[in-house]
Amino acid sequence: xxxxxxxxxxxxxxxxxxxxxxxxxxxxxxxxxxxxxxxxxxxxxxxxxxxxxxxxxxxxxxxxxxxxxxxxxxxxxxxxxxxxxxxxxxxxxxxxxxxxxxxxxxxxxxxxxxxxxxxxxxxxxxxxxxxxxxxxxxxxxxxxxxxxxxxxxxxxxxxxxxxxxxxxxxxxxxxxxxxxxxxxxxxxxxxxxxxxxxxxxxxxxxxxxxxxxxxxxxxxxxxxxxxxxxxxxxxxxxxxxxxxxxxxxxxxxxxxxxxxxxxxxxxxxxxxxxxxxxxxxxxxxxxxxxxxxxxxxxxxxxxxxxxxxxxxxxxxxxxxxxxxxxxxxxxxxxxxxxxxxxxxxxxxxxxxxxxxxxxxxxxxxxxxxxxxxxxxxxxxxxxxxxxxxxxxxxxxxxxxxxxxxxxxxxxxxxxxxxxxxx
Numbered sequence: 472x473x474x475x476x477x478x479x480x481x482x483x484x485x486x487x488x489x490x491x492x493x494x495x496x497x498x499x500x501x502x503x504x505x506x507x508x509x510x511x512x513x514x515x516x517x518x519x520x521x522x523x524x525x526x527x528x529x530x531x532x533x534x535x536x537x538x539x540x541x542x543x544x545x546x547x548x549x550x551x552x553x554x555x556x557x558x559x560x561x562x563x564x565x566x567x568x569x570x571x572x573x574x575x576x577x578x579x580x581x582x583x584x585x586x587x588x589x590x591x592x593x594x595x596x597x598x599x600x601x602x603x604x605x606x607x608x609x610x611x612x613x614x615x616x617x618x619x620x621x622x623x624x625x626x627x628x629x630x631x632x633x634x635x636x637x638x639x640x641x642x643x644x645x646x647x648x649x650x651x652x653x654x655x656x657x658x659x660x661x662x663x664x665x666x667x668x669x670x671x672x673x674x675x676x677x678x679x680x681x682x683x684x685x686x687x688x689x690x691x692x693x694x695x696x697x698x699x700x701x702x703x704x705x706x707x708x709x710x711x712x713x714x715x716x717x718x719x720x721x722x723x724x725x726x727x728x729x730x731x732x733x734x735x736x737x738x739x740x741x742x743x744x745x746x747x748x749x750x751x752x753x754x755x756x757x758x759x760x761x762x763x764x765x766x767x768x769x770x771x772x773x774x775x776x777x778x779x780x781x782x783x784x785x786x787x788x789x790x791x792x793x794x795x796x797x798x799x800x801x802x803x804x805x806x807x808x809x810x811x812x813x814x815x816x817x818x819x820x821x822x823x824x825x826x827x828x829x830x831x832x833x834x835x836x837x838x839x840x841x842x843x844x845x846x847x848x849x850x851x852x853x854x855x856x857x858x859x860x861x862x863x864x865x866x867x868x869x870x871x872x873x874x875x876x877x878x879x880x881x882x883x884x885x886x887x888x889x890x891x892x893x
Contacts, residue, residue, distance in 0.1 A: 646749060647695060647747060647748075647749035648677055648693045650747075651691060651693040651749070651781065652666060654778060654781050655678060655680075655691075655785060657782075657785075658785035658786055658788075658789055659788065659789055659792075660789075660792075662681070663680065663681055663788075663789075664678055664679065664680050665678070665681070665688075666678050666679075670736060670739060671739055672733070672736060674733045674734065676690040676691065676734055677691055677692055677694070677747075678693070680788060682788075682791075683791065683796070684795055686738065687738060687739060687740055689740070689741045689743065689744070689745065689788075690734040690741075690744040691744070691745045691747055692726075692734070692745070692746050693747040693749065694726070695723075695726070695748050695749065696719075696722035696723060696726055697749075697750075698718070699718040699719035699721075699723075700753050700756060702714075702718065703715035703719060703756070703760075716760070716761070719757075719761060719764075720761065720763075723757075723761070723764045727746070727767060727771050727773055730744055730771075730773055731744075731772070731773065735772075743773070744772070744773050745774050745781065746768065746775045746776065748776065748777050749778065750777070750778075751777050751778065751779065754775070754780075
């Protein structure tokens with residue numbers, strides 16, 4: 472191996488160079504004279520050469536560092552290039568996958584949009600149809616509402632006219648009389664009542680109901696005082712309400728006393744009368760706010776009836792009349808039942824006779840069926856030439872004695888022989 476130069480040799484070369492340089496260019500003397508530092512003498516040229524060597528070494532170190540850094544930078548650049556290439560491949564793959572997923576997503580979105588559009592279109596069509604149907608039904612209902620409103624308008628006008636009619640005392644009496652007559656006519660037959668009948672004392676009740684098996688009738692009065700109730704209903708203050716209540720008590724009590732004095736006649740009328748109230752609401756107010764008047768009427772043997780209660784009383788009276796009529800005609804009903812029982816007995820006898828005829832007819836029909844079967848069998852034997860006897864036996868049987876029946880044979884046996892084919 473080749474040996475490396477020593478430090479002395481390395482220093483000697485620049486020293487010699489420096490001496491030659493100094494001799495050639497004739498440097499100043501102070502540059503060639505040694506320097507005294509304490510007790511140490513240094514050659515300036517050597518110092519300068521040392522400094523130059525240090526600078527060279529430093530430059531070489533910097534060069535080495537630069538080369539090392541350059542190598543590292545190149546390695547990092549190559550690594551970055553490889554990473555960039557790998558990243559480009561990944562980006563390309565990602566782009567392709569993104570394009571594929573984007574196309575699939577776009578296709579799926581388009582299909583879903585198509586379905587949604589179709590569904591929305593069908594829903595809009597259905598909604599439009601339903602809306603048209605609803606609008607048509609709404610028009611129909613509006614027409615019904617218009618008709619009902621017209622009817623309500625007519626009814627309100629009729630109510631106004633009815634209110635005007637009821638504002639007069641005579642008109643109210645006529646209204647109550649009309650309602651009472653309608654209920655009586657609907658519930659009782661003609662002849663069971665009399666309107667405006669004249670009693671023996673000259674009084675004329677609105678209606679007199681005739682009781683069965685009794686000459687005394689039930690009086691119905693329809694002239695109920697309604698003025699106080701109207702005032703009681705429209706009263707705004709306590710004072711007006713008290714005045715109206717006082718008026719009601721006075722009017723109704725007076726009317727009850729008048730009925731008790733005019734319509735109770737022994738032997739001509741019953742000891743109970745009916746005071747008809749033509750309005751259920753008025754009867755409700757009377758029973759709710761004035762129970763003392765109701766009790767007073769009961770003590771006076773006068774029953775206050777609303778339209779529904781009067782209808783119930785009339786129906787009860789009609790049931791009583793029917794029961795009395797049935798009792799009166801009980802003998803006749805019993806006689807008719809006996810006759811009906813006898814007719815049923817005769818019907819049973821005739822049904823038995825008819826049953827006997829049917830049994831005889833069934834027996835005759837069975838005999839006829841038996842004869843027809845025998846005739847059919849004989850016909851088939853003749854057709855097939857099937858005889859149980861020979862010709863000689865047939866001739867001897869024909870020349871033999873015959874049994875004749877006299878005229879004393881019953882007709883039934885002759886009929887049986889004929890049906891049997893003899």
